[in-house]
Amino acid sequence: MKKIATALSALVIALISTTLSAQDKYPLRPVTLIVPQAPGGANDAIARVLAQKLSDQTGQSFVVENRVGAGGNVGTALASKAKPDGYTLLVTADSAQVINPALYAKTGFDPVKDFEPVAPLAKAGxxxxxxxxxxxxxxxxxxxxxxxxxxxxxxxxxxxxxxxxxxxxxxxxxxxxxxxxxxxxxxxxxxxxxxxxxxxxxxxxxxxxxxxxxxxxxxxxxxxxxxxxxxxxxxxxxxxTVKGFGATPWYGMFAPTGTPKALTQYLQNEIGKALDDPDVRARLATLGCEPFKGTSEQLAVIVKDDLVRWAKIVKESGAQVD
Missing domain, CATH: 3.40.190.10 (Periplasmic binding protein-like II)
Structure with a gap:
């Protein structure tokens, strides 16, 4: 029994070592950033700035893929069902993640249960x-x-x-x-x-x-x-002019639920380095945006708070999808 226990222990250690080694080497192939909005908008522009910098930092390609439809629901739902291995990520606007659940009877995704927050990215004018x-x-x-x-x-x-x-x-x-x-x-x-x-x-x-x-x-x-x-x-x-009116849209990166914490932490760190880069900050400023540096935990709190806040605003505004 002792020999069996020793063998099992060695196997567990080997598996853990293999997993950590694989994560340490991430990314080993191109990473897809799903943008659920069309090219030319704020989210697309921010995603492309970050994709280029992350590619430079990691030595692996980060590729933007626009998957549009239903106000962002199509691409977001697609990302939520991706394999949680860090190779398919969502770069999205707050509208799709925290406003759509109040606008649509069915979005095709749960903004909290289906995603692991990675990091906030930027705020846009x-x-x-x-x-x-x-x-x-x-x-x-x-x-x-x-x-x-x-x-x-x-x-x-x-x-x-x-x-x-x-x-x-x-x-x-x-x-x-x-x-x-x-x-x-x-x-x-x-x-x-x-x-x-x-x-x-x-x-x-x-x-x-x-x-x-x-x-x-x-x-x-x-x-x-x-x-x-x-x-x-x-x-x-x-x-x-219109007292009390105002909103500051934000953009963030999310991974499908089940993505290893080691990978989301790695991405959070790389995003933080990218947002500290003077060239990235200058490019965002040219777009009328500013970096929004933070942690996955902070993004999780923002999502939960904004789901409540926007649900109230949508109800009060009477806004409906045509």
């Missing part, structure tokens, strides 16, 4: 923009025009149930105005049609609109965030 020909130049002027002709003005979003859509719904509720919602397949397509004058208004992330703003092809009526954003220091927040 969001703005209400208009075609330069739009009559209003400030939030007060815009609200006045919208009140005079309810339903006249169209507002483009990245799609039904996306953050752009929900923020527009929240704004209508808070400012007591009515707009015509025009959903697009992605933020880039929506921004392009506002630039061309097909639609007068849109809520856009800074990454998807900053180039148009800087070139004068879009004008900013108000900043969605609670505070003014560094990339547009002179642009007032919407909350400066």
């Amino acid at each position: 969001y703005v209400l923009v208009a075609n330069p020909s739009f009559a209003g130049n400030t939030m007060a002027e815009f609200i006045s025009l919208a009140k005079m002709q309810p339903g006249k003005y169209a507002i483009a979003s990245a799609g039904n149930g996306t953050l752009n859509h929900l923020i527009a719904e929240m704004l209508q509720k808070a400012a007591d105005i009515k707009l015509q919602h025009i959903p697009y397949k992605g933020a880039a397509a929506a921004a392009t049609d506002v630039v061309s004058g097909q639609v007068p208004l849109s809520v856009q992330s800074m990454p998807s609109s900053i180039a148009f703003i800087k070139s004068g092809k879009l004008k900013v009526l108000g900043v969605v965030n609670e505070k003014r954003v560094a990339a547009l220091p002179d642009a007032p927040t919407i909350g400066e």
Whole structure:
């Protein structure tokens, strides 16, 4: 019996050593970062900045794969069902992870049970923009025009149930105005049609609109965030006109439930190093974003708190997916 026990003990030690050795060498092959939003939006831009830096740091490719649909539910559900080996990860916006559960009867995933938080990544500025020909130049002027002709003005979003859509719904509720919602397949397509004058208004992330703003092809009526954003220091927040209005979107990385803690900790450490890199910080700033460095435990708390907070906001706003 003693010999058997000794043999079993040796086997267990060997298995543990093999597992740790495999994890120490991670990643051994390309890692897929599923982005459940379309190319051209904030989440896609942030994911690509981080993917390039993580590839440089680890010597292995981190590849962005856009899997869009149902306001982010399609890609998120796909990531939740991936093998928990660290080779398929989710890089997502708070809208898909903590707002969609309040908007959709069925999302195809549980934001808490189906994922291991890895780390927060960034925060992004969001703005209400208009075609330069739009009559209003400030939030007060815009609200006045919208009140005079309810339903006249169209507002483009990245799609039904996306953050752009929900923020527009929240704004209508808070400012007591009515707009015509025009959903697009992605933020880039929506921004392009506002630039061309097909639609007068849109809520856009800074990454998807900053180039148009800087070139004068879009004008900013108000900043969605609670505070003014560094990339547009002179642009007032919407909350400066509509008291109590404001939201600061965040982005984070998640792994399927069951992913070994050693792997998520490794990724958290690599992300922390990436966010400390001056070049990464500069690239995020150019996009109108800022690093959001933190731990997996902090991200877990943020998710749980925001699920409650956004459920209340969705209910109060009356927002619904078309």
